[in-house]
Amino acid sequence: MNTRQIFANAIIVALGGFIFGLDAALISGTVKFISMEFGLGDLEIGAVVSAPGFGVLFALLVTGHLCNKFGRRTTLIFISFLYLFSAVFSVMAFSFESLVAARFIGGLAFTSLSVAAMYIGEVAPSKWRGKLVSMIQINIVVGLSCAYFANYGIVQLSKSELDWVQAMAIDTATWRWMLAVEIVPAIIWFFLLFKIPRSPRWLVMKGRDEEALEVMQSMMPAVQASEELHDIKRNLDKEGGSSATLKESFKILFSGPAKTAALVGFTIAIVQQITGINAIMFYAPTVFEQVGIGSDAAFFQAAIIGLISLFFTALAIILIDKLGRRPLIIWGLAWAALSLFACYIGFESAIYEVNIEALSQLHTSDKLAGLKNLEGIVYQSDISFKHALQQTIGFDLAKEFESEILQASTTMNSMLVLVGISSFIAAFHFSIGPVMWVLFSEIFPTRIRGIAIPVFALIASLVSYLVQQFFPWQLSNMGAADIFLFYTICGVVGFLVLFKLMPETKNKTIEEIEAYFANKQFAKG
Template identity: 60%
Template sequence: MNNQVRHVFFCAIVVAFGGFIFGLDAALISGTVRFISAEFALSDLQIGAVVSAPGFGVLFALLITGFICDKYGRRQALLIISFLYILSAVASVCAFSFEMLVTARFVGGLAFTSLSVAAMYIGEIAPPKLRGKLVAMIQINIVIGLSAAYFANYMILQVSQMEADWVYALGLDTHTWRWMLGIEIVPAVIWLFLLVLIPRSPRWLVMNNRISEATTVLHQFLTNQEVEKELEQIQHSVALGDKHTLSTMQAIKAMFGSKMRKAALIGLTMGVVQQITGINAIMFYAPTVFEQVGLGTNAAFFQALIVGLVSVLFTVAAVLLVDKLGRRPLVIYGLAAGTISLFMCHYAFSHATYMLTPEQISSFANEHSIASMHNMLNTAFSSDIEFKNQLQSVIGVEEFRRHEGQLMQMATNVNANMILIGVMGYIAAFHFSIGPVMWVLFSEIFPIAIRGTAIPMFALLASIVSYLVQQFFPWQLSHMGASNIFLFYAISGAIGFVILFKIMPETKNKTIEEIELDLDSTKNKVSVA
């Protein structure tokens, strides 16, 4: 490996590390839900607001990120993003109210565009033969960040339960959730300093007529013989883009015209199905989801850690196999497997029962100094909603939220193995298929003239659906119950499967022009004189 290739890898690794920060920021909140809810006495919708605030913030960021990247450069945009991550993490740790915490996490959401900016930067510095692997590092870093968040939450929870003077001195027992959110500060600061070491994008420099600077940067990534050729290609590509790129309204009109209708339907279906099947409800509320199985808080945090490891394993497998097996098999079979897994969860929860024995009630009431719970004696509930509502009426909402994990562990009678297999099966299927493959498809199915409008638009659609799923999951859990939530996710997956099975072509080893021809909705129409 020569010095130029090493430098490409160094810059790509530094930029892709933003994916790790994203995954960490997104998943750390999962371990804090129970603590934050108790400390600030939050309602279901307020809990949803805390978790989904970054998803709301990114909707605004997506509208201006392109302008910042073009005006000030990709590297400057990444530096701004890294500072926002630090500001958000520090403000979250110091939050003294629900409103401040939501605001702090909203600021973090403004930084979530790190994924698209990182992909843009790496795509512009990497040689063609390395581009796919280097861009794929972003997705791998995301799931590693998610896994690291679950691991950090689990370890902090375990430490917070230790009876040691240093635990009390550091406030780990009383400020557990603040320590969880504070984990992000260290890697975010490291990323900020590392970003200072990378150069500007040569393509951005050419776009701004800074040719000599672009040449200097290219010498860091390519041999002397390759620099002149690459510079000519960049100049030609920039000129071609300026010539063929349509205005936003022209691009939208072309996208939904008869010729591109099939591509638009694929983009619409992928953007919605990727999120509406509940991936972020499970990833961002993982301990809460597993508490519904009756595992208890500690075991629920441990299962969340397993979710992270499964995510890493199957994302790596997808990246390695997407060019060998093809896009269509991964999406179709993965979506089918994920839908079946969600139906398994629905079936198991629909047959669950909930009952507290006299011994359990007596023990719990004595342990937590709670008044008589005789109304719960030997009463079997077939619905988690009925059970929770009855408990809240007996011991109060705040006490229920504080001890929900323990109460669900005592009362739940459910096929836990089926649910665990179903959840892990869905996580594996998602990260092996529609998770990473959606972005590959987006880069292939839209012609260059509308790509600049189409990809951000469908990415925005996916972000909106993701925000809604995160915001309303706690409310759905309280009003729909676990069984109906998983049924909704499963039906959504089944609808997406039918649509994509009918219209999605294979794009492996095809040029953009060949894919465009395959997706031309007018090519099979016979004109009638």
């Protein structure tokens, strides 16, 4: 095997995950700045954060067609251009509407994850497929980590009195500098993609066997390349010879031998997102502020979460081809549900009482003088406390100083919540985070994978969009405790379903996995 060539191609393609991670997490640090500059409410904030999640829904409707017609590589190059255009447009946004539009365009590029999984799954040897496809996830968390640290660093710079900070408007255009971090990596990825070869399986579907053989021989011995090419052609001939149409793909997925694979894909696509990962990752500083640790500490804690994500994703990549996909998914999901339940217990037992003495230490104490009217009143939930704040000092002031007020007024087991959130992040990135993309890359037949992977990525993206869009509203109307209880229940249901359905696919070729699902379906019939 030409290990160097195989890994180089996978690393370049997986960089799409890094750009995705940056795009997803950089926005988390801008929420307060954007909401103040444009005067946004909960649903408008949700629209800004979730706009990419909305955009990807439309993109995924055509991604399969583009991948089948123009190829995986060409589609990735176009996607990288969309990331770059969106980043520049976001930095230059002059209104709430233009920012939403810019981020919507960036969401069209979020299909990079499904196309990258498709490409790597088609070029990677079976013994390395788990590790190589999982590189998408580790790139995502590296991107997330870099974004959190960049946000933290920019916030600290914005508070300094340095002349060059003021000259570059870092103190006044803080959120624009945060979003600008994405531009240079997007440019680099765009040019690197021209160096990767086309997918050999796509070339075979297009009848370009000689080109496919040439690509495969650049990565493996000639004899092995010829044998694998023969296997690909044999399976394609058995399935119908070329890539299936949209109608044929859905028929194969939901009524043919791939039906069991479709059920597994459907379940994991929903579970991965409905347990709340993107609510926590995309709104990380906001989530940590609810614990009452203050704004600066919340940004720092978000950065720590990035490191936890990185460590456990790397651990998953090391173990995925040793332990297998099933143990990581099943027991990782159980771990995640327990962690979310710990967060629920922490928020459910919290009490809130205005502490005038603590508030008097703040430089904004004169603006919050009206809170004296609430002194001595104990609130059993964050919802009732926030409503009382808004009625006493007004909605705008309550939102502007929510972090400072919560820091001075919250009594709870903050360590339980912080450990619970950190533990959930660890469990997610050890299991359903990276393994979903590995499964998507290997459980669908070659003939329909150009449609199947984007379809199930669409399902995951739809759930992700709904979670992101309504999280600020849920926080204001349901409260943190009920949100985490809902995530816990979803995790438990997902554990039970996947425990029954999910097979082990490690060390099997795509063709062997396809045969397994076909035999399982026939056995059921």
